[in-house]
Amino acid sequence: MLKRRLGLTVGQILLIAWTLLTLLPFLLIAVSSLRDNAGLFNYPLGIGGTYHASNYATAWKGPSGTTGMVTYFRNTGLAAVVALLVTLTFGTTAAYFATKLSQRSRSAFLAVFLGGQVVPFVLILVPYFQVFNALSILSNPAALGVAYGVLTLPTTVLVLNSFFTDFPQELIEAATVDGLGEFSAYLRIVLPLSKGAITAVGMLALIYVWGEAQLGVVLLQSPQSQTVTVGLLGFQGQFTSDLxxxxxxxxxxxxxxxxIYLIFNRFITKGIALGGVFR
Structure with a gap:
């Protein structure tokens, strides 16, 4: 009994330490956001000196030569919505109906998406630029969202296929007996019962879209079309930066x-608890 309590205590201490270690970078960024350049260099840990809440007003309207956070949020939101529509619509459908294939066909099908996961990102930058330039859709956040949706498809398909493999077939058979076709059963039975897994995958895609900058720098050349991550790069001057x-x-x-995570946290937790997201 004593050994069990000691083990639980050590485990809790390690979890608390890990949580603090994870939160530390965010706390440092939050403290640094209230500093000027002199304060950042004189008080690297944020203790002491003066604080400047006006940094947030400056960031919101954007330094000279930028369009401000309102425009960046609008563009990022548009790209994120389009990306989620693409990856969840096509990825969820492909992941489910791949379970209906034979084992050999399913393995070959999933191998295509697995290959997409291991291709170095830098290799696709030039082809993407050439395609976007040829179609005259450079500096288009919605078009960038389509690209992001395609790039997140492998993760969506691979993760959800694992979930749908364990989906109770009795429910689908009962729906078929009631007169539903295969696709109708998918829409009316499978999707509503898969909200946890789909939400978890959607969060992964959203985090990727929200933080991606490399492709955005190449495809979003107009300041009015830039996303948050690309726009923040403009906060750095050529010779000096107001940090x-x-x-x-x-x-x-x-x-x-x-x-968004706090709102959908219960769906994500439920999806993981059911064992259908990562196993």
Whole structure:
């Protein structure tokens, strides 16, 4: 009994330490967002000196030569919505109906998406630019959202296919007996019961879209079309940088993802608890 309590105590201490270690970078960014350049260098840990809440106002309207956070949020939101529509619509459907294939065909089908996971990202930058330039859709956040949706498809398909493999077939058979076709059963039975897994995968895609900058730098050349991550790069000057507003912009940019996670947390937890997301 004593050994069990000691083990639980040690485990809790390790979890608390890990949580603090994870939160530390966010706390440092939040403190740094209230500093000017002199304060950041004189008080690297944020203790002492003066604080400047005006950094947030500067970050919100954007330094000279930028369009401000309102435009960045609008563009990022558009790209994220399009990306989620693409990856969840096509990825969920492909993942489910792949379970209906023979074992050999299913393995070959999933191998295509697995290959998409291991291709170095830098190799697709030039082809993406050439395609977007040829179609005259550079500096288009919605078009970038389609690209993001395609890039997140492998993760969506691979994770959800694992979930749908264990989906109770009795429910689908009962729906078929009641007169539903295969696709109708998928829409009316499978999808409503898979909200946890789909939400978890959607959060993974959203975090990727919200934080991706490399492709955005290449495809979003107009300042009015830039997303949050690309726009924040403009906070750095060629020779000098005002780091306080930059950290303030990073703090502002993290708020929507945190809020969305808090709203959908119960669906994500349920999906993981059912054993259908990561196993």
């Amino acid at each position: 306080g507003p930059l950290f303030a912009g990073l703090s502002i940019a993290s708020i929507p993802v945190i809020v």
